[in-house]
Amino acid sequence: MTTALYTHPSSLAHQMPPGHPEQIARIKVIGDALDGIQGLMRLQAPDAHTADILQCHPQTYLDALESAVPEQGLVALDADTTMSPDTLTAARHAVGGNCAAVDLVLGGQAQNAFVATRPPGHHAERETPMGFCLFGNIAIAAKRALDHHGLDRVAIVDFDVHHGNGTADLIWSDDRLRFVSSHQMPLWPGSGAAHETGVHGQIMNIPFAPGTGSATFRATYERDVLTMLHDYAPQLVMISAGFDAHRADPLAQMELETEDFTWITERLCDLADHSADGRIVSTLEGGYDLPALAASAAAHVTVLKERAL
Numbered sequence: 001m002t003t004a005l006y007t008h009p010s011s012l013a014h015q016m017p018p019g020h021p022e023q024i025a026r027i028k029v030i031g032d033a034l035d036g037i038q039g040l041m042r043l044q045a046p047d048a049h050t051a052d053i054l055q056c057h058p059q060t061y062l063d064a065l066e067s068a069v070p071e072q073g074l075v076a077l078d079a080d081t082t083m084s085p086d087t088l089t090a091a092r093h094a095v096g097g098n099c100a101a102v103d104l105v106l107g108g109q110a111q112n113a114f115v116a117t118r119p120p121g122h123h124a125e126r127e128t129p130m131g132f133c134l135f136g137n138i139a140i141a142a143k144r145a146l147d148h149h150g151l152d153r154v155a156i157v158d159f160d161v162h163h164g165n166g167t168a169d170l171i172w173s174d175d176r177l178r179f180v181s182s183h184q185m186p187l188w189p190g191s192g193a194a195h196e197t198g199v200h201g202q203i204m205n206i207p208f209a210p211g212t213g214s215a216t217f218r219a220t221y222e223r224d225v226l227t228m229l230h231d232y233a234p235q236l237v238m239i240s241a242g243f244d245a246h247r248a249d250p251l252a253q254m255e256l257e258t259e260d261f262t263w264i265t266e267r268l269c270d271l272a273d274h275s276a277d278g279r280i281v282s283t284l285e286g287g288y289d290l291p292a293l294a295a296s297a298a299a300h301v302t303v304l305k306e307r308a309l
Contacts, residue, residue, distance in 0.1 A: 045097025111308035160242020163192030243287030
């Protein structure tokens with residue numbers, strides 16, 4: 001089998017204000033970097049099924065977003081999150097790409113998948129767009145794996161430098177999931193303390209101090225995260241792949257190198273091989289230094305492709 005890569009042209013049409021870090025160029029540099037990886041199954045992300053979105057967000061929220069779409073120009077949803085005329089379309093295809101990736105991987109048509117779309121999703125709460133995010137892309141796709149495919153145990157690992165507060169909110173009471181978020185603290189959005197564990201203790205937050213580098217990152221994952229998830233034995237491993245913990249990123253102060261994203265991807269592939277028949281669905285979250293983002297995303301997908309052979 002192979003690695004599926006989901007993209008969609010609407011990611012290039014979703015606009016943010018000039019100078020905003022979550023820019024169209026992010027998708028362009030990732031696309032250029034992944035062009036060098038041969039043998040990927042390249043697919044277009046479909047539009048989301050509204051029923052899938054409604055597993056995590058109420059109809060009133062979807063209606064409010066639809067009403068906010070401008071005919072031209074930009075409209076601010078909060079201080080960080082903006083809509084252009086094509087934003088909602090892009091957000092729906094981001095959800096659709098993640099759900100299609102789940103269907104493809106669980107259907108045995110690909111070993112693993114990477115969804116390279118924008119806007120990202122892990123900050124969107126049930127009724128609140130925030131942090132550049134409109135829908136909880138990975139949480140929605142995880143619910144599809146559970147409800148549509150009948151899985152009992154799904155793990156989501158979020159190594160973005162910011163806490164995945166939206167994912168935590170959307171799976172807060174679902175004991176069929178394990179959610180791990182490692183992130184810098186203190187840092188926006190200010191949540192993600194170790195004591196925030198969900199209704200069933202199914203959430204693990206790993207706060208890292210500013211300046212945390214490779215050694216501490218790897219040791220903590222080996223000791224705390226991978227051991228717990230090995231015992232949990234997920235049937236599907238999902239990844240919120242944010243690359244903004246890279247030392248070059250302008251929005252945080254962690255000190256990871258590109259090689260650390262290779263390492264964590266390899267370890268998560270080991271986990272998937274142990275209990276999930278190697279099945280992984282990964283989705284793009286943050287990463288705002290363009291050269292570091294391109295290199296880190298390529299390193300991540302290179303491992304997925306090598307492990308899919």
